[in-house]
Amino acid sequence: MQFRLFRRLLLPLVMYAAVSAAAQTPGGSDGGCRQIASQVPHTTSTFGHGLAAAPRNAIRWNNLRWELPIAAATGLLIATSDQHINSHIQSPSFVQAASRGSNVGLGIELGTAGMMYLVGCSGQRSSYAASTGFTALEAMGAASLLNYGIKVATNRQYAYAPNIHSEFWEGGKSFPSGHAAASFAFASVIAHRYPNKSWLKWSVYGLAAGVSLARVGGKKHFASDILVGGTLGYVTGAYLASH
Numbered sequence: 001m002q003f004r005l006f007r008r009l010l011l012p013l014v015m016y017a018a019v020s021a022a023a024q025t026p027g028g029s030d031g032g033c034r035q036i037a038s039q040v041p042h043t044t045s046t047f048g049h050g051l052a053a054a055p056r057n058a059i060r061w062n063n064l065r066w067e068l069p070i071a072a073a074t075g076l077l078i079a080t081s082d083q084h085i086n087s088h089i090q091s092p093s094f095v096q097a098a099s100r101g102s103n104v105g106l107g108i109e110l111g112t113a114g115m116m117y118l119v120g121c122s123g124q125r126s127s128y129a130a131s132t133g134f135t136a137l138e139a140m141g142a143a144s145l146l147n148y149g150i151k152v153a154t155n156r157q158y159a160y161a162p163n164i165h166s167e168f169w170e171g172g173k174s175f176p177s178g179h180a181a182a183s184f185a186f187a188s189v190i191a192h193r194y195p196n197k198s199w200l201k202w203s204v205y206g207l208a209a210g211v212s213l214a215r216v217g218g219k220k221h222f223a224s225d226i227l228v229g230g231t232l233g234y235v236t237g238a239y240l241a242s243h
Helices: 002-024 033-037 040-057 061-087 092-121 124-154 178-193 198-217 223-242
Strands: none
Touching: 061 223, 092 124, 092 178, 092 198, 124 178, 124 223, 178 198, 178 223, 198 223
């Protein structure tokens, strides 16, 4: 019931946001759709340079101010809360609904980014929206790729596995959450590209939070998986939106 309501409320809102942003944004310097699509190699190169610089940038004070609290919160969740929260989710119907809701939400985000690109391509006035939609798709893909690399490296048990203790290097790819990474990458791009539209930022971040939390309710991930995945997605989206 809750997730049907979630879907009915957020689907029209976010879709409206995409079409409204595309229709209202004046043309920028992004060029047509062919030019936007042709920028993939440049974006890939830019993201690669950013990734290579990440270890050095990670120890800068401006970054440590948010990295250290996130790391502390992640450690606290792993040590005290992950297993506790997961063990209290017992209703099979709730688990199924939450899992389905998270997939629907991610589909809404993918569809919204694609719609922004297509609607933007329909007229010269909306090239900025087309570029935004395309960048959101790129960010979702990049965040998912990085997320998968961490999954392979940490090899954490899934929350639904039998006899689980939320252990790392015990078989599984739970850490971090791919849904959270992709969702917050999408939201971050939209929010950074439309900084003056508060209603739009609240909509996309609310959807990303809903998708992410539903992964915990669906026993697909632990809370710390969500925190790290969401952070990874947000940083990826913010970086690509500004470059």
